Each structure stands twice: as C-alpha cells, then as structure tokens.
Amino acid sequence: MTQVRLNSIRKTFGDTVAVKDVTFEIDSGDLFFLLGPSGCGKTTLLRMIAGFSTPDAGSIHIGGRDVTKLGAEKRDTGMVFQSYALWPHMSVHQNVAFGLKVRKLSKPDIEREVARALELVRMDSYAHRRPNELSGGQQQRVALARALAFKPTVLLLDEPLSNLDAKLRIEMRNEIRRIVDELGITTIYVTHDQKEALSLADGMVVMSEGEVIHKGAPRELYHRPRNRFTAEFLGETNLLAGDIERHEGELRSLRTMFGILSSTTADADAPSSGKVSLSIRPESLTRSDPTTPEGHNRITGRLLETVFLGEVAQHRVAVGDDAVLKVLEINPRERTDTKPGDAIELAVAPEDVVVLID
Numbered sequence: 001m002t003q004v005r006l007n008s009i010r011k012t013f014g015d016t017v018a019v020k021d022v023t024f025e026i027d028s029g030d031l032f033f034l035l036g037p038s039g040c041g042k043t044t045l046l047r048m049i050a051g052f053s054t055p056d057a058g059s060i061h062i063g064g065r066d067v068t069k070l071g072a073e074k075r076d077t078g079m080v081f082q083s084y085a086l087w088p089h090m091s092v093h094q095n096v097a098f099g100l101k102v103r104k105l106s107k108p109d110i111e112r113e114v115a116r117a118l119e120l121v122r123m124d125s126y127a128h129r130r131p132n133e134l135s136g137g138q139q140q141r142v143a144l145a146r147a148l149a150f151k152p153t154v155l156l157l158d159e160p161l162s163n164l165d166a167k168l169r170i171e172m173r174n175e176i177r178r179i180v181d182e183l184g185i186t187t188i189y190v191t192h193d194q195k196e197a198l199s200l201a202d203g204m205v206v207m208s209e210g211e212v213i214h215k216g217a218p219r220e221l222y223h224r225p226r227n228r229f230t231a232e233f234l235g236e237t238n239l240l241a242g243d244i245e246r247h248e249g250e251l252r253s254l255r256t257m258f259g260i261l262s263s264t265t266a267d268a269d270a271p272s273s274g275k276v277s278l279s280i281r282p283e284s285l286t287r288s289d290p291t292t293p294e295g296h297n298r299i300t301g302r303l304l305e306t307v308f309l310g311e312v313a314q315h316r317v318a319v320g321d322d323a324v325l326k327v328l329e330i331n332p333r334e335r336t337d338t339k340p341g342d343a344i345e346l347a348v349a350p351e352d353v354v355v356l357i358d
C-alpha cells in the first residue's frame with residue numbers, strides 16, 4: 001500500500017531549481033532512502049514532505065490525504081535533524097515530552113509515551129540527564145525518541161548519522177533498522193552515503209541536480225544501474241562505449257574497445273541497436289581459468305599494478321593501447337605467476353556487462 005506519494009514536486013530558491021518535477025511513491029512500512037550528492041535537493045524534498053516548506057508546484061499525499069498545504073504539526077510526521085536539535089536546557093525526559101505537551105496530551109499519557117519512546121531507543125535509564133551529558137550516539141537516540149513519541153505515521157531522518165564516528169554509525173544503522181521494523185513505520189531517510197543506503201534500504205531514489213535519476217531496490221540499482229550517474233555514484237565501475245551488433249531476445253552482442261562482449265542485462269526499454277554505454281563493476285571481472293563457464297566474456301590485457309588491501313586486492317589491467325580496467329579481487333592470494341607487465345586473461349559473465357539505458 002502506498003503511504004507517501006509525491007506528484008510533480010518543484011521547488012525553486014531564486015534562480016536555483018532545487019527540486020524539479022519529482023514524482024514517486026513510497027510503500028507503507030518501507031525504510032526508503034533519498035540518496036545523492038551534496039546540493040542535489042534531498043533536504044529540500046524532505047522538508048517539503050515534513051511541511052517545513054511548501055512546493056511551488058505539485059502535490060504531496062500521506063496515507064491517501066493531500067497534505068500539500070498543511071502545516072508540519074498537522075501532517076503526522078516525526079523528523080530527526082542532522083544536528084539532533086535537542087533543547088540543551090531540558091532533560092532527556094523533557095525533550096521527549098515537549099512535542100506531547102504541545103499536542104496537549106494528559107500528564108499520564110505523556111509519562112507513558114515518553115517511557116515507551118525512551119525504552120524503544122534503549123535510553124530509559126538516561127531520562128534525567130541533559131543532552132550535554134550524553135555521547136553523540138545517545139543524543140541521536142533521544143532525537144529519535146522525540147520524533148517517535150507521538151506515534152507519527154511517517155518518520156523523516158535527515159542525515160541522522162553524519163555526526164557520529166564510523167563504529168557508532170554502523171551500530172546506529174542497525175538500531176534504526178530494528179526500530180523501523182519493530183514499529184512498522186514508513187521512514188524516509190536522507191543521506192549522501194551510498195553504503196548507508198545500500199545496507200539499509202527497502203527502496204531508494206538516486207537524485208542528481210533536483211531530479212530523480214533512478215528508483216528501485218538497492219541490489220537492482222547496484223547491479224542494473226540505468227545510467228552513468230547511478231552506476232558511478234553507487235560504487236566503483238568501468239564505463240565503456242559499445243555498439244550493438246546483434247540483438248536476440250535478452251542477449252546483445254556489443255563491439256567495444258575490449259572486443260565483442262555479450263550482455264544479458266538489458267530491460268525491455270533498453271536500446272536494441274546503435275551506440276550505448278556499458279558498465280562493468282570491478283568485482284565482476286575475474287581471472288579466467290579452466291573453471292570459467294563457456295558463455296563468459298574474455299578480455300585479454302596486461303597487468304599494470306596490484307594494490308593489496310587485505311580482504312581485497314585492486315588490479316589495473318591495460319587493454320589495447322589506451323584502455324585500463326579496474327579489477328577487484330576478493331580474498332586475494334599471493335601469485336608468483338603474474339607480475340606487472342605480464343599478460344592476463346579476464347572473464348566477465350554476460351549478466352555483469354550492463355547496458356545503460358539513459
């Protein structure tokens with residue numbers, strides 16, 4: 001069931017078009033990500049969903065209700081800000097109770113809901129502390145409790161983990177996933193960190209310059225990016241040009257600088273002839289050996305360099321006169337048979353040669 005629907009949303013600030021004609025839907029109970037580089041319009045979109053600003057054009061529906069012109073307090077959304085925005089002079093308890101008092105709940109109801117929210121984020125034993133007596137991760141939990149205390153139907157998170165160190169970020173990622181699952185609450189999460197989105201999202205949109213570039217599930221976006229931007233933003237990739245020579249069902253044969261490559265990735269709306277761009281992830285290229293399946297593409301090159309990083313090794317392989325492929329080897333073994341300058345044959349499955357669509 002659709003919980004949030006954005007229809008042709010547009011927002012400008014003077015000459016800057018921050019959000020251009022954005023349309024998509026979010027299913028009920030999903031942890032949904034708005035992902036994109038700094039300045040692409042994520043926060044502007046989130047603030048419009050929250051009701052802190054109004055779109056210049058388009059409509060926003062939450063739970064089937066048109067909320068486009070409603071104020072934030074009437075939308076039933078709870079927001080967690082990047083800076084936490086806790087009141088420094090209030091205790092944890094008072095911070096969480098604040099929104100409930102504004103909504104004029106009775107004292108016993110406030111006590112019950114504050115206790116429930118603090119328990120949910122595992123901060124019940126810190127109720128009497130002030131925010132400056134808490135760690136960053138604990139402040140983040142209080143901000144979450146405050147947003148959840150009045151049981152909103154949609155939770156909005158604006159880069160909630162960006163002020164935390166790497167270890168705490170991973171811990172809080174798991175906490176957010178647990179809380180979202182426990183409550184079954186539709187959550188919209190803004191980040192520019194693709195690992196955060198890939199590891200947590202049920203669904204996501206990749207945004208660039210105010211537009212939605214690609215919408216889908218994390219694995220779909222990673223393995224089948226529709227365009228260059230998504231392919232590069234979600235991880236390392238090798239981009240190359242190809243010319244479709246033959247097209248039979250889902251199989252395309254492409255002439256490229258690496259020879260003829262077969263691809264089976266194209267969707268129905270992918271081009272069936274002409275020039276296209278291709279994306280091949282570095283980890284999908286392996287050294288070909290006798291166990292390599294027959295239908296795999298083979299690319300012969302020359303090893304330029306290997307950087308050993310522990311669990312992975314990065315190789316650069318020259319192909320032809322001026323092409324270089326990035327190859328990522330998982331669980332790398334020390335090999336004495338190939339050193340820089342030596343010939344190397346790589347293999348890649350047709351399903352990993354991705355024809356970009358737009």
Ligand code: ATP
Nearest residue numbers: 013016018036037038039040041042043044045192
């Ligand atoms: P970040 O990850 O850095 O927070 P973002 O993707 O959330 O970036 P937005 O904050 O939505 O991006 O900004 C989108 C564009 O709109 C930017 O060019 C920004 O400078 C502009 N912008 C945002 N808010 C305002 C404002 N109040 N006045 C003028 N321009 C604004």
